[in-house]
Amino acid sequence: MIEQRLHLMIICEDEYFFNWIASTIKVSDMMINAITRVNIDKLSEICILPSCDQLLIIQETLYLQNVKKINSNYASMGHEFPLLLVTDSYADNNDRKDAFTIIDTIVKESLSIYSLRHAIRSLLKDYKLTKRLQRLAHYDALTGAANRYLFDDRMNETLKKSKRNKESFSLLYFDLNGFKVVNDTYGHQVGDLFLKHFVMRLNQVKRETDTLARLGGDEFCMLLPNTNEKNLAKFIVRIIDSFSTPFLDFNIQLPIKSAIGGVTIRDQNESMLSPQEIVKIADKCVYEAKQSKETHSVVKVI
Structure with a gap:
């Protein structure tokens, strides 16, 4: 050493x-x-x-x-x-x-x-x-994103803090479009590189206080403390802009497209939602966004 x-x-x-x-x-x-x-x-x-x-x-x-x-x-x-x-x-x-x-x-x-x-x-x-x-x-070995254990811990802490300080917070859920085709066409080595590249793009735009986690496969969540719906909308624009340059490796060029589901909790004292319920709402928004084959976002404000 x-x-x-x-x-x-x-x-x-x-x-x-x-x-x-x-x-x-x-x-x-x-x-x-x-x-x-x-x-x-x-x-x-x-x-x-x-x-x-x-x-x-x-x-x-x-x-x-x-x-x-x-x-x-x-x-x-x-x-x-x-x-x-x-x-x-x-x-x-x-x-x-x-x-x-x-x-x-x-x-x-x-x-x-x-x-x-x-x-x-x-x-x-x-x-x-x-x-x-x-x-x-605490971290996903492939991508370096937080794993489910760390995400759950940060989520619980964010809910407590937002309730105590009466702060808004937001959650984004990502589901990559066409990832199965990438794996089937080019193999898992390229698929793994694609996932790492996807996480790298998100890390470049997120704040130090945000937590990006891999929940499994090609599904990711990002927790954004002290973030209202207006700031979330601006942040989503930055994310979509970061996807504009395609992935390029092994002389393979692939577009980066993802369905994005989001939820903003204005007041946790009023909503009293559990972490699981908040993730479920974001997951439903992802399902709606998935109807478009291009990068698209659906956000719900509570």
């Missing part, structure tokens, strides 16, 4: 602890991008750097005092960093069992260049393995 540069973030009460950790890391053979001291109240403001490994070192006493705040910040970010706790003793602490992220400990009296380096590398390795396993559990 190629080692990335490390952005080390340290949460501590005293300057001596920070300086000791920072100076120890600097004289190790680890590739350092930056070492910064972080205010625990501003944890959610940390920039996520895909090009770096990022890790938090925190004194255990501070962690135990602020574990709820740390978990809350991680939840609001939708991202967590692995934590290395510096503890005063070798005794296990059961207060760590409900941690939001991957945690390891190192005893203060055993700190050295070698023990710190080993602890950091071991923790990052475990963290990356866990993230890979989570991705396999």
Whole structure:
């Protein structure tokens, strides 16, 4: 495994602890991008750097005092960093069992260049393995879209949030036109590439807060939080525009056409629909849109 540069973030009460950790890391053979001291109240403001490994070192006493705040910040970010706790003793602490992220400990009296380096590398390795396993559990292996499990989870969260904040949200259902013909004519290899290309087109126009999921075969759903019918209509136009360029691979050129069914829930407090009922409404809209062989959309507002 190629080692990335490390952005080390340290949460501590005293300057001596920070300086000791920072100076120890600097004289190790680890590739350092930056070492910064972080205010625990501003944890959610940390920039996520895909090009770096990022890790938090925190004194255990501070962690135990602020574990709820740390978990809350991680939840609001939708991202967590692995934590290395510096503890005063070798005794296990059961207060760590409900941690939001991957945690390891190192005893203060055993700190050295070698023990710190080993602890950091071991923790990052475990963290990356866990993230890979989570991705396999939550995302479709072929297209990279969310799977049904993750979609259901995001749907439930969106319903709760929209009800709490009285926000509109929308759902789009896609059913590719002529996909069976693509598979039968050109084989599953081309069919798989076509599906991946379809997802890529949708990913290019969707927002970070939207969830695109593969429900099975050539059927996909996109959940759009805080989206009313007016914004949904504009978004559908962008989607249709993104399909204007045909798929091209293996010297095979194929048009991208999809039936699009949509539903906008103006007020979940009034509609009180379940996730399954909302998907069913969008599915019925897809059936209507499917009557046209071209890309066509049918949207219902509730």
